[in-house]
Amino acid sequence: MNIALFLEMAADTAPDRIGLVCDGQRWSYADLLAGARGAAALIRDSGCAHVALLDESSEAAAMALFGAALAGVPYVPLNYRLADADLGALLERITPALIVGDVDRVRRLCPADSNIVLTRAAFVEAAQARAVDAPSEGEDGEGVAIQLFTSGTTAAPKAAILRHANLVSYILGTVEFAAAPEEDAALVSVPPYHIAGIAALLSSIYAMRRILMLPAFSPEAWLDLAAGEGASNAFVVPTMLARIIETMAKGHNPDLPALRAIAYGGGKMPIELIHQALDLFPATGFTNAYGLTETSSTIALLGPDEHRAAHGSDDPIVRARLGSVGRPLPTVEIEIRDEDGAVLPPGEPGEIYVRGEQVSGEYRERSALDADGWFPTRDAGYIDADGYLFLSGRADDVIVRGGENISPGEIEDVVMTHPAVAEAAAVAIPSHEWGEAVGLIVVPRAGHDAPGEDELKQMVRARLRSSRVPERVLFADALPYNEMGKLLRREIKKLFAA
Amino acid sequence: MKPGTKLKSAVCDTEVMVIRSGTGGIECGGAAMGEAKPDAIGTPDTAFAAGTLMGKRYIDAAGTFELLCVKPGKGSLSVDGVALSIKDAKPLPASD
Secondary structure (H helix, E strand, O other): OOOHHHHHHHHHHOOOOEEEEEOOEEEEHHHHHHHHHHHHHHHHHHOOOEEEEEOOOOHHHHHHHHHHHHHOOOEEEOOOOOOHHHHHHHHHHHOOEEEEEOHHHHHHHOOOOOOEEEOHHHHHHHHHHHHOOOOOOOOOOOOEEEEEEOOOOOOOOOEEEEEHHHHHHHHHHHOOOOOOOOOOEEEEOOOOOOHHHHHHHHHHHHHOOEEEEOOOOOHHHHHHHHHHHOOOEEEEOHHHHHHHHHHHHOOOOOOOOOOOEEEEOOOOOOHHHHHHHHHHOOOOEEEEEEEEHHHOEEEEEEOHHHHHHHHOOOOHHHHHHHHOOOEEOOOOEEEEEOOOOOEOOOOOOEEEEEEOOOOOOEEOOOEOOOOOOOEEEEEEEEEOOOOOEEEEEEHHHOEEEOOEEEOHHHHHHHHOOOOOEEEEEEEEEEEOOOEEEEEEEEEEOOOOOOOOHHHHHHHHHHHOOHHHOOOEEEEOOOOOEOOOOOEOHHHHHHHHHO | OOOOOEEEOOOOOOEEEEEEOOOOOEEEOOEEOEOOOOOOOOOOOHHHOOOOOOOOEEEOOOOOOEEEEEEOOOOOEEEOOEEOEEOOOOOOOOOO
16 A cells, blocks of 8 residues: 555546645646656655655645655655754654755754755756656555654654555545545645644545645635635634634635635634634534544544534533534544553543554554554543543643542633633642642633632632642733644643742 | 555456455456456456446455455456445545
8 A cells, every 4th residue: 555546546537637736836636646756766766764844835745745655765744843953853863864845954953964955946846857757656655654753742752653554544434535526625724744734635635625735824824825716625723713713803804605614623622712613604614623643633523513513502412512522433443541441431531542544553663552453642531422522631631639630621621611711721730738739820811800819719619629629820921832722731830830 | 465455457447456355356347357467458247347436445245355446447346256336435524
């Protein structure tokens, strides 16, 4: 199996159909396949062990991804937002590599002359030039298709690997070939080093849905591209959606009649924001997708009908589903387990385990799968009686107070119901008496007075057990998030330590 | 047959990729499929001439065999003379 098959099938079926639009340039499936084959020839000649991208999204990302696949060399998109020292360490780990993108930065951070470094334009030009005589046959695709470095919040970044078999299984299990009508177009604004950015390329090409690439996200550029190219689908992280809605409210509000579907994931969606989005885009179907790098993207989803049912329901159970990530894909199994590995019944919180052909659970150094093929996600959550999966944060974020496990989410959910609270986060803080205790940080809502510390403590005491009551409460103007909208709890812990 | 193996029809343009397989002969148009295309192309058996569709997955009743059509043709697929059927895929909303 080889993921390049998807592009070959699309190019076979409709070679002249436009498959990708970026910066006003249009690339047909035949153009993309020719570029990928030419790139594969370059990669084979180079003798490199990895193909890396240090660049924003463009046609080069598609050519490098499929070119590396055809050449049987792992593709490693790198996070260009990393600090020099961190990026330099990753470059050392992938040398010798063919690296596309920021030539000056690569040369400065990693002077090894065993790397071949090309600008985006030089790479695309060379790939196109080699396309003429490049062989059409690729490698078997037995091995690693993609290597993604995890963010490494606690230790050195891990190199997660996804095999061709994982990704092929994911796409075949979730996408019907050429199912998209010819006018459809998917707006891709997540960066190329994120699993959602890679999955978007694979899914859209297999569905034969034209890709509209937005290399650098801004809400204005997103709205203009969606309107100008008639985007039918889009994937966003919650912060992007918040900024898009904010920008629309300020009057930058083009008509988006073609926009049929918005999928989101990659971080927690505030309940209020999704209700707002459902009202603002009444004709658009929303899908919440939950997945991890190690699972080849989505493993559970909450679909458009479930969103509308929850949004319009008075039944608290149905309404609460808007805060879930939906149900597992038919092709994967999900279990909730306690610390001893015992499977928990519905409603009981624990760690989320997943199993399926799309699940790699593998790092360069070791596999995290257990003997039966289950992957411990390190995400905490529970499944309700109807099979809906609710996330409550990372298993590592659990606050252990005197031996009692407290999920930050349960406290945050209570505090967020206060009308003067815009955002809230609970973290573990050191406690002499309990080992760990609850620290709560709150961002007051604009135009409201900050709620009183005692008032918040009283709220938690009234709704939850007394062990959940925060020991300390801090107020801040904003919470720290990374560029994908993930809350940086380690930064919040530092605020309590200060 | 190893997953990922590509098989070609001996009687039409059909090509498939093996997703999973058990013991048994994979055929198209009633003739055994192989990794190489034969020099002389035959004609499909009329009992196996309904054709294959690009991008469809074909399975046997037991779910032991699963083939992805990567090039369509006039023959239809079978294992040891028993016709395969198109796998029903429940459509999922696009999630990325």
